[in-house]
Amino acid sequence: ARVLSRYLDGIMIRTFSQKGIETLAECSSIPIINGLTDEEHPCQVLADLMTIREKKLILEGLKVAYIGDGNNMCNSLIVGCLTIGMHLSIANPIGYKPPQYYTDKGLELAKENNVSFIMTENPEDAVVDADVIITDVWASMGQEDEAKKRQIAFKGYQVNSDLMKLAKADAIVLHCLPAHREEEITEDVIENHLMTHDLPPLDLMIRTSGEQRISNYLLWQLAYAELYFTSVAWPDFKENQLYEAIYDYQKRNRRFGGLTETK
Numbered sequence: 022a023r024v025l026s027r028y029l030d031g032i033m034i035r036t037f038s039q040k041g042i043e044t045l046a047e048c049s050s051i052p053i054i055n056g057l058t059d060e061e062h063p064c065q066v067l068a069d070l071m072t073i074r075e076k077k078l079i080l081e082g083l084k085v086a087y088i089g090d091g092n093n094m095c096n097s098l099i100v101g102c103l104t105i106g107m108h109l110s111i112a113n114p115i116g117y118k119p120p121q122y123y124t125d126k127g128l129e130l131a132k133e134n135n136v137s138f139i140m141t142e143n144p145e146d147a148v149v150d151a152d153v154i155i156t157d158v159w160a161s162m163g164q165e166d167e168a169k170k171r172q173i174a175f176k177g178y179q180v181n182s183d184l185m186k187l188a189k190a191d192a193i194v195l196h197c198l199p200a201h202r203e204e205e206i207t208e209d210v211i212e213n214h215l216m217t218h219d220l221p222p223l224d225l226m227i228r229t230s231g232e233q234r235i236s237n238y239l240l241w242q243l244a245y246a247e248l249y250f251t252s253v254a255w256p257d258f259k260e261n262q263l264y265e266a267i268y269d270y271q272k273r274n275r276r277f278g279g280l281t282e283t284k
């Protein structure tokens with residue numbers, strides 16, 4: 022960590038152990054971004070929040086339902102959605118619920134931000150009136166040997182058109198991909214309701230083009246991720262404060278091209 026801190030301006034790491042990444046962050050003097058661990062997937066959730074905002078124009082007050090494994094996605098959604106003031110319902114089978122650390126954190130955040138955090142085993146209950154439905158694979162990376170066992174445990178936790186009928190009529194669906202069609206999500210839900218992040222927010226695209234648009238996009242991801250990851254104490258910030266912090270990050274990182282105008 023010390024050597025890499027001298028060579029680099031930041032590290033984004035995709036690994037298995039959360040403890041390992043936290044130790045790396047403690048020993049480094051540069052930003053360490055969690056690109057995925059067994060316990061958390063903050064960049065994906067940040068990208069999902071950007072996508073939701075892009076499609077729905079707001080975040081606060083929307084209802085998100087997560088169906089499936091109490092895994093890294095579920096844990097990061099608990100932290101991300103409830104921090105930002107969204108209502109969250111999660112439906113996980115017995116034996117596959119998120120660790121208590123995250124559910125306790127979720128209850129605390131829900132209380133602080135005056136939103137609901139519902140944990141159930143029933144996907145139908147979770148999706149009622151949802152604005153956004155999110156799911157993930159039943160067997161994550163490193164769990165390939167458990168795939169058969171999990172297919173049995175997660176039966177009934179499929180995001181399909183019957184489940185969609187219980188959500189709001191304009192509900193959108195997100196999946197961190199790659200999806201297993203007809204397993205955790207059906208073909209028709211993927212084709213008709215799945216949303217992906219298109220482009221950076223419009224205000225960042227004004228007067229930018231090509232390469233710079235990409236660098237702005239990466240910058241947003243990095244800024245979000247840095248804020249998300251370094252805010253382990255989960256300070257009380259709301260969405261507009263988050264954006265201010267991102268612009269501030271841009272100013273501090275001119276060399277990424279965040280403030281440079283292109284002709």
Ligand code: NVA
Nearest residue numbers: 092157161162197198
């Ligand atoms: N839960 C999944 C997320 C993949 C993007 C995994 O860890 O494999």
